[in-house]
Amino acid sequence: MAKLILLNKPFNVLCQFTDTDGRDTLANYVKVARVYPAGRLDFDSEGLLLLTDNGQLQQKIAAPEHKMPKTYWVQVEGDITAEALMALSNGVALKDGRTLPAEVRKIPEPDVWRRQPPVRERKAIPTSWLELTIREGRNRQVRRMTAATGFPTLRLIRYSVGSWTIDGLAPGTLKTLEIHAPEPAKTIHRRPARSRKPKPSKGKTP
Incomplete structure (x- = not known):
C-alpha cells in the first residue's frame, strides 16, 4: 500500500519542505515523514497538492507522459x-x-x-x-x-x-489515504543471440 496525502495548499506557500529565505513551506502543514510532492504547484497558486511516500505512484501522477x-x-x-x-x-x-x-x-x-x-x-x-x-x-x-x-x-x-479533489478541505488542511501502489514497470531482458557455426561445404576437397 502507498500513502497519498491530499493537501489544500494555501497561497504563497512553497511546494517544498525547506527554504533558506524564510518563506512559508510545506513543513508548516504536512507533519508526515518521508512523503514528497507528486508534481508541483506554484508559490502564488492555491489548491490541491498531492504527496506520497511511493516512487511509482509519484511517477504515475507527475510524469507528463501519463497526461493525468x-x-x-x-x-x-x-x-x-x-x-x-x-x-x-x-x-x-x-x-x-x-x-x-x-x-x-x-x-x-x-x-x-x-x-x-x-x-x-x-x-x-x-x-x-x-x-x-x-x-x-x-x-x-x-x-x-x-x-x-x-x-x-x-x-x-x-x-x-485525476479523481482526487479539494472537496471538504479548508486551506492548509490535508487528508491521508492508503491506496494500492502501482506495479513497477517490468524490464524485458533479452537473451543474446547465439552465434551459429558455419556449415561445412558440401563440395569435394581438392
Whole structure:
C-alpha cells in the first residue's frame, strides 16, 4: 500500500519542505515523514497538492507522459469572450510551443475561501471565472494561456488531479489515504543471440 496525502495548499506557500529565505513551506502543514510532492504547484497558486511516500505512484501522477488531467478554477481579469474560450479549447501558441487542447467553460464564482491577501480587483474592470482542465504540466502554463488570449489570471486554484479533489478541505488542511501502489514497470531482458557455426561445404576437397 502507498500513502497519498491530499493537501489544500494555501497561497504563497512553497511546494517544498525547506527554504533558506524564510518563506512559508510545506513543513508548516504536512507533519508526515518521508512523503514528497507528486508534481508541483506554484508559490502564488492555491489548491490541491498531492504527496506520497511511493516512487511509482509519484511517477504515475507527475510524469507528463501519463497526461493525468488537472482541473483549475481560474479568475481572470475582464469579461472573457467566446473567442478566448475557443482559443483555450483549441490550444494556445506559447513561446515553448502550442498547448494541447483544453477543456474550458465559464462558471459562476465558486464558493471558495477568501484569499489572504485578497486579490486586487479594479472596480472599473469586471472579472470572470473559468473551469479549465489540462493534461500538461508546463511552467506557469495556465497563467500563460489566459494571458495569451488577453485575459490575465488574477487567482488560480487547482481543484482536482485525476479523481482526487479539494472537496471538504479548508486551506492548509490535508487528508491521508492508503491506496494500492502501482506495479513497477517490468524490464524485458533479452537473451543474446547465439552465434551459429558455419556449415561445412558440401563440395569435394581438392
